Structures are given as structure tokens and as C-alpha cells.
């Protein structure tokens with residue numbers, strides 16, 4: 630079994646969405662003084678590689694505490710968007726090409742290659758997003774989740790977050806800030822993004838991985 634790590638490091642002063650509080654990892658104890666090492670994390674539920682649950686935007690939507698772990702893993706498909714030229718919206722015609730595979734897929738991962746800008750200002754600039762028509766089409770399949778290797782599913786200046794709403798209103802998990810999608814196999818593989826069991830959590834940092842048979 631080959632496990633591919635699709636997560637960014639969670640670290641002090643890591644990139645965060647504009648307007649979010651900086652991430653802090655404080656040293657609560659160290660081996661030379663207390664005899665053990667311990668860190669204190671100060672992070673938002675939407676830090677780094679993370680999921681959005683329906684309760685992020687939808688009243689009464691599922692959350693990290695009540696959701697069954699079954700929601701967070703399943704058979705996955707990568708949609709290659711790397712040939713599209715930024716700034717762009719991933720169009721309906723492109724995702725429709727995957728119709729045959731979508732029938733037997735639980736997670737769709739949008740591979741844009743935008744993760745190469747992680748740590749640079751441009752990362753939170755005009756990152757690629759799904760066209761709302763393409764989002765509605767994908768949300769019509771019985772998916773558990775959809776992920777992207779960029780900062781989010783709606784443009785940085787969006788207030789009403791239409792693409793987030795299309796998926797979250799159907800209880801489809803969103804996975805943001807993925808990385809290394811190019812390292813996944815083309816064929817069948819499993820995707821996992823288990824959140825912390827945060828009571829009434831609207832999201833959670835995750836260790837996202839792809840698991841291939843070979």
C-alpha cells in the first residue's frame with residue numbers, strides 16, 4: 630500500500646486566509662526543563678489543509694462532532710485542471726468529461742497545481758475556482774466530498790460563497806489547501822480526510838492522504 634501525504638505542514642506563522650488570526654505553536658513544556666515536550670496550538674478550524682462541514686454555512690448542517698467518520702474517506706478521482714490557464718474558473722465542459730468515472734466516485738480532487746504558490750502572497754490572489762455550473766453538476770452526483778489544492782472554492786472577494794453553498798447544502802464535505810495531487814495514481818485510490826472530533830465544529834485541520842493499492 631502506498632500512502633501519499635496531501636497535507637501542508639501545520640506550523641508557526643504559516644499562511645492563513647487574509648483576515649484570519651495568525652497560527653501560533655507555543656512551547657508549553659520542553660524536555661530539558663519539564664522533562665517532556667508539549668506544544669500548545671492556536672489555530673482556527675479552517676487552518677491549512679482542512680475540511681469545511683455543512684455547519685460552516687448551513688444552519689443545522691452536519692458538524693465534526695456528530696458526523697460519522699464514514700463521511701471522510703472513500704474512493705476518489707483526480708480531475709486534472711493543470712492545463713487551464715490562470716486566472717480561470719473550471720468550466721462545466723471540463724468536469725463533464727469525467728462522467729463515466731463520477732458514477733463510481735465518492736471524492737473528487739481538483740488538481741490545479743496552485744499549491745506551488747503556498748507561502749507566497751499570490752496564493753490568496755486569483756486562485757482557480759469551480760464555475761458555479763460545474764459545481765452544480767458535480768453536486769448532482771452522490772459525492773461524499775470534493776477537494777482542491779488552492780485556498781478555497783469561491784473567489785477571494787466573494788461574500789455569498791455560492792460554490793461553498795452548492796456543496797455544503799447537499800452535505801458534501803469541502804477539502805481546501807491540499808497539496809501534491811500530482812503524486813496520486815491515475816487509477817483507483819482511496820482518499821481520507823478525518824477531522825478532529827470537535828464538538829459542533831464547523832471544520833477542522835486534517836491529515837489528508839491518498840491510499841493506492843500499489
Ligand SMILES: [Zn+2]
Pocket residue numbers: 675679680681805832
Ligand atoms: Zn474552510
